Amino acid sequence: MATTIADVARRAGVSTATVSRVLSGVGRATPETHARVQAAARDLGFRPSDVARSLKRRSTLTLGLIVTDIENPYFPQLVRAVEDAAVGEGYAILLCNAGEDPEREASYLDLLVERRVDGLVVAASTIGWRQGAWLASARLPAVLVNTATPGIDLPSIVSDNRGGGWAAARHLLELGHRRFGYLMPPPRNLDAPERLAGVQAALVAADLRCDGEDSALAIGHGAPTVSGGATAMLELLERTPRPTGVIAYNDLMAIGAMRAIRDRGLHVPADISAIGFDDVAFAAYVEPALTTLRQETAEMGRWAVATLTTLIKAARGEADTVRTTEHRIVPVELVIRASTGPAPGSAPRPTPGSARD
Numbered sequence: 001m002a003t004t005i006a007d008v009a010r011r012a013g014v015s016t017a018t019v020s021r022v023l024s025g026v027g028r029a030t031p032e033t034h035a036r037v038q039a040a041a042r043d044l045g046f047r048p049s050d051v052a053r054s055l056k057r058r059s060t061l062t063l064g065l066i067v068t069d070i071e072n073p074y075f076p077q078l079v080r081a082v083e084d085a086a087v088g089e090g091y092a093i094l095l096c097n098a099g100e101d102p103e104r105e106a107s108y109l110d111l112l113v114e115r116r117v118d119g120l121v122v123a124a125s126t127i128g129w130r131q132g133a134w135l136a137s138a139r140l141p142a143v144l145v146n147t148a149t150p151g152i153d154l155p156s157i158v159s160d161n162r163g164g165g166w167a168a169a170r171h172l173l174e175l176g177h178r179r180f181g182y183l184m185p186p187p188r189n190l191d192a193p194e195r196l197a198g199v200q201a202a203l204v205a206a207d208l209r210c211d212g213e214d215s216a217l218a219i220g221h222g223a224p225t226v227s228g229g230a231t232a233m234l235e236l237l238e239r240t241p242r243p244t245g246v247i248a249y250n251d252l253m254a255i256g257a258m259r260a261i262r263d264r265g266l267h268v269p270a271d272i273s274a275i276g277f278d279d280v281a282f283a284a285y286v287e288p289a290l291t292t293l294r295q296e297t298a299e300m301g302r303w304a305v306a307t308l309t310t311l312i313k314a315a316r317g318e319a320d321t322v323r324t325t326e327h328r329i330v331p332v333e334l335v336i337r338a339s340t341g342p343a344p345g346s347a348p349r350p351t352p353g354s355a356r357d
């Protein structure tokens with residue numbers, strides 16, 4: 001049978017209220033009584049309830065983290081970054097996988113409030129659209145990572161999606177490509193249009209059209225997964241002329257696209273070059289190794305936790321009021337690997353300022 005506070009009180013010869021005050025650090029007790037209660041608790045192996053202690057200090061030292069899809073390798077990297085930063089601040093993480101399910105999202109948001117988390121990190125790309133009303137009236141501090149909430153002012157940090165699209169397109173342009181494809185996930189995704197806009201801006205700057213019959217850019221549609229990338233790529237392979245350079249919304253779609261290209265008897269990058277986005281852990285180990293845009297997930301995790309813990313302290317009156325609507329954009333880095341090469345029949349020109357793995 002588990003030891004209770006009453007057992008400790010009997011061993012120490014004091015009331016249960018005295019035991020509670022000593023072990024919670026609330027109220028006063030003589031040094032002798034304090035030592036006696038601590039000795040009794042130690043001898044009996046009694047540990048105060050974490051929940052009870054949290055109620056007294058108005059903190060559970062936990063943060064909630066909601067992600068879109070834990071099967072996407074990008075999110076475990078982000079979870080690790082947030083968790084490492086949280087542990088450094090003395091917090092534990094409660095992880096919730098939203099799975100693009102509105103009902104599950106709503107359930108998790110309510111659950112995290114019930115569990116009395118001290119703050120919330122939202123890294124689910126479309127939750128702002130579906131749960132905006134909840135976030136607007138949130139009963140706990142919240143920050144956004146790699147997402148935004150239209151019309152709602154919450155601190156957020158995102159990668160430079162437009163700049164990443166520009167860098168990807170410029171790399172292919174320098175390699176002599178003039179016919180491009182973009183692999184687009186469903187419209188609910190908030191990052192994809194920004195990445196596409198960067199691609200379009202780079203093509204327009206190179207005097208290429210992005211619309212009409214003579215457009216240099218074709219768009220294939222699919223889910224942000226390996227199979228979705230294959231589906232989108234097969235759509236582009238039906239075009240005449242087909243693209244020689246393809247930019248995917250993320251690494252998973254790019255890897256699926258490379259599979260579809262090979263299944264059609266073509267080669268990457270000899271026939272079609274491919275670029276991803278994220279630089280997930282295995283991007284360097286697929287065949288050929290994937291050229292991609294690297295997101296600074298560690299920096300994003302640190303910023304999210306630092307901002308959130310400051311908000312938590314401010315809400316408790318332990319810190320000065322802080323600006324709660326900061327929107328930070330983090331640069332991305334083009335990492336050049338083997339999946340990109342000169343366009344068929346052209347000579348390459350190196351892209352300045354690019355990293356190589």
